[in-house]
Amino acid sequence: MRLNPDVVVKKATQFSVKTRHDYFSDLGEDDLFLDPDTGIAPDEKAETQHISFSEIAGLIPEANTRMLLIYQHASRNKDGLREKLGRLSESLGGCEMFAYDSGSVGMVVVSRNRDRVRQTLARLKCWLGPVACTRIVEPFSSMNEARLDDLRSRAG
Numbered sequence: 397m398r399l400n401p402d403v404v405v406k407k408a409t410q411f412s413v414k415t416r417h418d419y420f421s422d423l424g425e426d427d428l429f430l431d432p433d434t435g436i437a438p439d440e441k442a443e444t445q446h447i448s449f450s451e452i453a454g455l456i457p458e459a460n461t462r463m464l465l466i467y468q469h470a471s472r473n474k475d476g477l478r479e480k481l482g483r484l485s486e487s488l489g490g491c492e493m494f495a496y497d498s499g500s501v502g503m504v505v506v507s508r509n510r511d512r513v514r515q516t517l518a519r520l521k522c523w524l525g526p527v528a529c530t531r532i533v534e535p536f537s538s539m540n541e542a543r544l545d546d547l548r549s550r551a552g
Contacts, residue, residue, distance in 0.1 A: 420451050427463045435468035449487040461509040468502035477502050481535035495533040
């Protein structure tokens with residue numbers, strides 16, 4: 397991947413708890429790659445090494461087509477990334493998302509533009525080929541869980 401250094405957003409302010417709000421302001425309208433030290437966390441658990449759910453929401457306001465690619469450190473829990481996506485999906489509402497899980501790190505893709513996320517997902521699945529089913533993670537929400545329970549009861 398080649399990236400023109402002129403398009404990299406550079407902030408004069410060092411990121412900290414005190415500068416957190418200012419750090420995420422004035423980022424323009426372009427797509428963003430966010431590299432928090434650890435990844436995504438719910439607002440009440442977000443520390444300096446995380447980006448919070450509300451900060452993500454602030455970067456993709458309603459009717460915005462921006463796509464975010466967010467680094468996520470691997471979870472010790474087998475379904476940790478799927479569960480985190482489910483909580484993020486419920487928190488943001490109206491967003492489309494998925495993640496790529498390499499086994500040691502994850503990359504979360506999120507946008508309010510469903511078509512962009514689905515096109516990105518389709519391209520990634522094509523590129524990954526047969527391993528896509530082991531590397532692509534989609535949100536697991538309470539609504540999905542209820543559907544799975546319903547399907548299991550009908551099948552069993």
